[in-house]
Amino acid sequence: MLLTKANKRMSTIAIHADWIFSLTSTPIPNGWLVAHEGVIEFLGRELPPRFQSVPIRKLPNTALLPGLINAHCHLEFSDMANPIEFHGSFIAWIQSVVRHRAQANGEESIERRRMAVARGIEESYRSGTRILFDTITAPWSPDWIQSPSIPQELASSPEVGILRHALTGLSRFYVVPIPETLDIHQSRGDETIAFARRVHEQMGEPKNRQSSPTSSSSIMPRLAISPHAPYTASRNLVRNWTAWSQSNHGLVSMHLAESREEMEWLAERAEPIESALGRFRDQAFARQSSTMQDYVDAMLEAWLGIIAHGNYLDESLLTNLSAHRNHVAIAHCPRTYRHFHPDRSTQNYPLAERLRRGVRHLVGTDSRASNPDLSVWSEMQTMLNYPGISGEEIIAMATREPADLLGLADFGTLAVGNRSLCTAIPLSGTLEQEDIYRSLLTVGKSAVPLESMIVES
Incomplete structure (x- = not known):
């Protein structure tokens, strides 16, 4: 026109x-x-x-x-109509997620994944999200994260299209892809690290660079990485990626302290995770003996860090996180937390106490494998049930706080x-x-x- x-x-x-x-x-x-x-x-x-x-x-x-920010998501599971049921064992639930991922093969798998990502982007956009941090696995393509269209039912005249453009500028939605890596076995390490490097190369190409939602002075990470979790990613892998993040001003996101089973396995190689890992790991991974303290210390070395979940971090670790709140935060996913804590006596995450300590918290939806939808607003409303937290603190967790952490100088607040x-x-x-x-x-x-x-x- x-x-x-x-x-x-x-x-x-x-x-x-x-x-x-x-x-x-x-x-x-x-x-x-x-x-x-x-x-x-x-x-x-x-x-x-x-x-x-x-x-x-x-x-x-x-x-x-201000536009809502989803700090932790897995769009690849957006084709799921209902969350995978939790029957008391977190690792058994993870195995069900892996089986879902493996249901399709070849071209069918690629098309299914593409459609799931597209559905997740549309759903997130329609529910008011503007920036989404997506943990990804292969197959994946940068072509899948294009800006969503205005819903068909809102199709209108060219004049209205111009007015909408006045509000959004060049893009109305941004995805930060975070390739997941693990080194539980050398072959898997080689495979996932090669995938991550391909993603970083692709995102570095001019045709795939999303126009930044911020001014040129801001430092939104163009590249990000996710060493998966302690039971699949060694401390050395995490430290390698945090060193990479310092050199590239990148983001490191990792699942930590998500379940009691994870904490028990780290402490004493307890069941059921120990047996579940047996046939997947090699001797090099089996010999490593890191603690949660080791993993948190490694994350504190990141240029920017997001700890996904962090449900069971103890007081000393929270104190360390508070001291590094300018560059590391916890992404809390309220309804996923509730999914794994069906007992009402444990449903309330200790958010108020953590905020008083100065630990920065952001909001994530996780995925449809543990959540009925991808609405950040619904996550925020869920936190209304948490004692001792103000409405402003809840809203800031999905707007001002992530923007401040990530250096989004002209996002997260409304100002001239x-x-x-x-x-x-x-x-x-x-x-x-x-x-x-x-x-x-x-x-x-x-x-x-x-x-x-x-x-x-």
């Missing part, structure tokens, strides 16, 4: 919402947000005269938030000059002032990308 003078005017849009939560100051009632080609140009109570002539959209019963990739929250009632953030999580029916609410005038 030729960019006419009228179209240039339409590349700016003014949005009025009942509430705007900037995460930098007090929420703005009856606020205005003006965006131009994906960047915020104004935020406040009164629309300045210079913007009176731009297209205006008023969104009643709606609140605006920041990206206008907002998440909109349709409201089912009036927000209570006493804890307005908690009220938002209670009254907010769902989360959607803001541009999906821009329809014909």
Whole structure:
């Protein structure tokens, strides 16, 4: 489409919402947000005269938030209709996940994986997520992580398309692929490390570089890596990758302290993990005898680090994490935690205590193997049941906190000059002032990308 003078005017849009939560100051009632080609140009109570002539959209019963960030996900399992049931053994559950992954072969496997990833991206986007960190395994292609389309039911005129572009700029959704590696056996180590290097080479190619959601001054990691877990990845592998991350300003993400079985195996090579590993590991891996302290210490050496789950870290390890909160955080997946803790007495993760210690926490959905969907908003609402935590802390875990950790200088908060990739929250009632953030999580029916609410005038 030729960019006419009228179209240039339409590349700016003014949005009025009942509430705007900037995460930098007090929420703005009856606020205005003006965006131009994906960047915020104004935020406040009164629309300045210079913007009176731009297209205006008023969104009643709606609140605006910074775009949601999913810090831990496995899109490859997005074809699952229901989570895999947990019957008390974590390693038995893992074996069921592996069997699901192995159900298809050859071209069928590749197409099935591609469709699962596409479904997960669409689902995540429709539920208001803007940046997603995806732990990947082969087969995988960078062609699979293209920006999702506007839902078919919202198809509209070219003019509305221009207005949506005014909000999103070049891209409305970003995926950071994190190739998974393990060295439980040398052959698997060679295979997964070669896969990771191919992914890094592919993501380094100009045609596959996603336009950064941040300014050129920010340090969002273009490359990331995941040594899988202590029972499949040695401490040496983790330290090799953390050294790599320092040289490449990369991100290291690792599953740690996810289950009691993992902790017991690390402490004394206990069952059932010990027997389950037997036929997969070689002697070199069997001889290694690292502790959880060793693994956490290795992760603290990363340029940027995300510990996925971290459910059973003790006080001394949490103290160490607190001291390194500027570059290492825990990705908590509330509904996955609940999936593996069906006893109500253990469902509440000790989040409030950890936050008071200064341990940075982010929000993840994990995968559909342990979760009914990929909604970050639903994860946030689940945390309303956790004692001693404020609504603002919950919302910050999916917006301001991950952006700050990852150096996303113009993401995670709403301010002039920041990206206008907002998440909109349709409201089912009036927000209570006493804890307005908690009220938002209670009254907010769902989360959607803001541009999906821009329809014909």
